[in-house]
Amino acid sequence: MTAASSQGGVSAVEVTAGGRGVVRVFLGVGVLNLAACLGVCLALGLPTPALITCAGAFVVALSAAAVFLRRSHPHARLGLANVITLARLSMVTVLLGILIAGGAEPWFVIALGVVALSLDGVDGYAARKQGLASRFGASFDMEVDSAFALVLSLLAATGPAGPIAILLGLPRYLYGLAAVALPWLNGELAPRFSRKVVCVVQLVALIALQLPFLGMPVALAIVIVTAGALAWSFGIDTVALHRGRRQSAS
Incomplete structure (x- = not known):
């Protein structure tokens, strides 16, 4: 459910447009992740209210992040780290859909949670490795972690x-x-x-x-x-x- 592979690897997201170009890439990767998220929700058979909630929550989070990205990401490339964090956001959104739907197979929740947690250690490393660490990246990662914890706690x-x-x-x-x-x-x-x-x-x-x-x-x-x-x-x-x-x- 990550969009990294469908973007052709790191080079495809490391555009040199800067400013609005980076925001456009961010939104584009976000839309791909939203599609993947809704696809997983449909595969799980989640009801329409859960799908609408997932889509709405993801769009709001993506829009808010895009505004902050413009102000607090000084680099001309988006970077792999932010792509990974977007993928983690889509996983948290799937968990939100499961919560709204009244639960699902616990082993699926656990597996998805483990994948999302594992990726949490990758995005920071990727940002440092590429020299693309930013205040936006750190804040975006923290907010996704916070939402992840809140949704898991409600499921628990x-x-x-x-x-x-x-x-x-x-x-x-x-x-x-x-x-x-x-x-x-x-x-x-x-x-x-x-x-x-x-x-x-x-x-x-x-x-x-x-x-x-x-x-x-x-x-x-x-x-x-x-x-x-x-x-x-x-x-x-x-x-x-x-x-x-x-x-x-x-």
Whole structure:
């Protein structure tokens, strides 16, 4: 369901048009991914409301990303990393369709989740390898990760863990709401390896919660441990930003 192969490899997306040209390529690859996403949803037999929701959600996300791309991607080429992230967005959209439809074969959800998670480690490497890292790429990747976690948590809430599983998909959005009242939370954060580790742990835990044979005690333990790791990670970032604010004020 990725569009990379249908674009003829890396060279086909590395256009030298710049500006609007990059946005056009981004939108073109996005449309291919939307078609692939809807094709998978149709193959799964998802009902019309789920298809409409998937299409609408993908179009909104693609449009918002295209606006940000124009402002925050200084390169004349789109790059493979952003193509991969678009493919991951299409996978998350399929999971959203499954959620709207009331669930599907859990092993399919797990398999799709594993593929999407595996690609998460590839896009950053591709951006660095090609010298095409950008603020847009980092933000786009983070937002797709956040949506991925939220959809997985809502799917997990129908399993043995129950509604408490939703806690694992909310931290990024709760943090964003807090930043509305406390703008200093939008400050620049230094790279931190443990932050990446906790993000992976969060997604692995959410995929594990889809296992059909998981018992309630184990599921609850996974949620509690993962929620603790997320609270610790967001806490470190909050403290770091608060200290930076105080230092700049003095």
